[in-house]
Amino acid sequence: MEEKSEQLHQNIAHLSDLLHSGQDEAFVTSFNALHDFEMGQVYSGLPEQLRAVAWRLLDNETLATVFDNIDVDDEDIDDLLQEMPPQKAVQILRNMYADNEVDLLQEMPTRLVATYLSLMPKDEAEDIRKLINYEEQTAGSLMSIEYLAVEADLRVDEVMRLVKQQALEAEAINYVYVLDKQERLVGVISLRDLLTHPDDMLVSEITKDRIISVKAGDDQQDVAQIVADYNFISIPVTDDNDRLLGVITVDDIVDVIDEEAVEDYSGLAAVNVSQTDDTAWHSAIKRIPWLIALLLLGMSTATLISSFDGLVRKASILAVFISLITGTAGNAGTQALALAVRRLAVGSNNSAVKNFLSEILAGFLVGTATGFSVFLIVTFWKHNYQLGLAVGIAMAIAIMVANLAGYLIPVLIDKLGMDPAVASGPFITTLSDLTSVLIYFNIAQLFISHFTGA
Template sequence: MELDNEQQVQQAVHALTDLLENGQDDDFMTEFMTLHDFEKGQVYASFSKNIREVAWRVMDDETLATVFDNLEGDAEEVVDLLQEVPPQKGANILVEMFADNEADLFQAMPARLASTYLALMPDREAQEIRNLIKYEDQTAGALMATEYLAVAAGSVVKDVLAQVKKQAEEAESIIYVYVVDEKHRLVGIVSLRDLLTHPDEMTIESITNTRVISVKAGDDQKEVAQVVADYNFFAIPVTDDDQHLLGIITVDDIVDVIDEEAVEEYSGLAAVDVSDTDDSPWHSALKRMPWFLALLVLGLISVALVASFEHTIRQAPILAAFIMVIAGIAGNAGTQSLALAVRHFGSSTDKSFWKNLISELLSSFVLAILAGVVLFGFVFLWQDNEGLALAVALSATVAILLSALLAYLVPAALRKVNLDPALVNGPLVQTVVDWAAILVYFGIATSMLNEFIGK
């Protein structure tokens, strides 16, 4: 039976721990280096603190950089692990890491700790980090790596291949080679395949693709991810406004962005941080409590709205039986429309806002008519009251359409004021839709009382 990843990691942790405890440092390094880079990060993080203190003394800076490049979890947690080693060794590890991962850690550090590491690093590397951490979080600049393959226009294939071999170990990706002019402006891209399949003496210009798809350093990471997904790139160059090549974003970072955005949107829709799967019950409850209490208070407003129609309910008590049905079906429709709206605003699409809105309203109209017909038939057969059946069916139809409209317009309004549409969460929308459904239901029922009272 094949072991899953977690079991394999735990087996490796136990075996490597035994080697360190028995003083078999060379055997430890031999076994550790057989692990995949991703597993190295997992295993190192799974060591006890005492074992990590032995492990980092055995490993060289380059190996530790690979470990820290592949550590999962929040950047703050990785910084805590980095602080277990002496400051100078920590600075050496940071220098050996890929620049984008290094920048993530610096952005997560307290200012004093970041200053300490920068002071211990060579001036050139320290300046590169200062240049990277100036970019806002969740932008292309904050995401990019500065280890890439760039060659001068005018080179020949043979010389470029020699450069690729020389720089390949340090570059984050060697799939693409970027051609730059004397001012380091991006003029084209050559794939590694093109280099390997053309004669050595051929000039690089003759095989360069000059139709460059790039992103700006200030572009939002969601837009960058969409471009990479649309074009199926393995990496995309990042430039400034004058087309100077600043760095590259590789597909593994894009996968992280897509996962991060998906978690963020799902967390918004659920009103809970779904990324914290390992939280203790108490900590999880504390974090969810503010929204929980807020929604409880908002729910009491629904009670007040129902109470305001006490006179109507007193005249036709049967109306109370359908409150939950009307509010529930409108809330479900609103949550579905909200999910589609957030998805639409979170990705590029050729459709205009109005075209998407009309499309969603048409879909909701079909569902609303279906719900109305089903409710009319059920109520009529149950109560043998055509007026009551019509009031309930009409209320459901209008409530569904109104909830779809609200769920689509609220994220649009947030986007207009430069706020993330994912800030609107499902429970909040469902509560607001409940209010609208209650008002619609009792408004229609009150106006049609004479149609079904006493029948």
């Protein structure tokens, strides 16, 4: 990563020097030699006064490639477009892939979006409005309307001519979709099939009518899972009447997988991890609310421990094992939470009841094994098997309860229609502390007469 960062700085410095020295042609040649992804990074990294020169030198297609490859989560991306006159910005937007164009427009103020749409041809503006209206994180919000589609009565050579004509417009040409007269999706042909069959063959003879598609309202996570399962490069999006609306390409699916992973990890860690280059101040601001909330919950644990102060005075040895039991139970709960969130994210071949019973059995086995181990350790360490038995039983039950909570809480949250990842690791750990202390001291009371003064 350091090497890539250094290369980026070198590219920016080199292109900046060319602009400063007025070597316009050399700048354009050097910029066009960059990879598409690098174009986006370099352009956004140029000083504003040099970008004002750069966008005047680069053609609309190149600038569209630039904005196609800038992360829309970058808070300054709409500012980059506003550095140009609206007419120029609209030309760039029109040359972008529709899904990227929509993502960019959704980051802008409504007033600015209305201005740009008013400068577009009516049919194009209407298409963009339809895409913008799809809910975020659905298939409709991800799809591109630049795809290859043909009718079934064409020959292979005719389709190949169409592919060549439309290739520059389409975002992906790996699949050609076959439509009937009502524009319903009836099949798909791969580019491989077109290249390996005779030119005079009807495409209907090589069309695969087993179609895997998604609906515009489907959740993006479900779409990503289908693409991963079937190893698709793109997947068609249809309406309720099977009319083809657009396609989702694998580059958007990779973004979805990354986004979902960030959300899950943020939930498990109770902090937004999407911005890795935050300042210390912004990083602290994001963490403080959760930490204070967990602190208040942790105070409940402290209050509970203090309510057993009399028990601890009778057998001070009990205090030694509090952190051992709460820490281990918290770890077990976090493990169960991670597995439950992952299972909800990617699905499971087992029924909910089978998963529940499996988790109970796993918790029992883990709790029993850990409890028995700590029983042996404490017994030989303190030469008191009653104390070892109390700690071992408490450990076993605390782990079983924490394991069950780590599994059930995200499942219940998911049933309520919320993101199960919000059942964060720190929350489960703190909750496990509370239940573990309660279990530990109640079991210790049953054995207090056997190790008082130990």
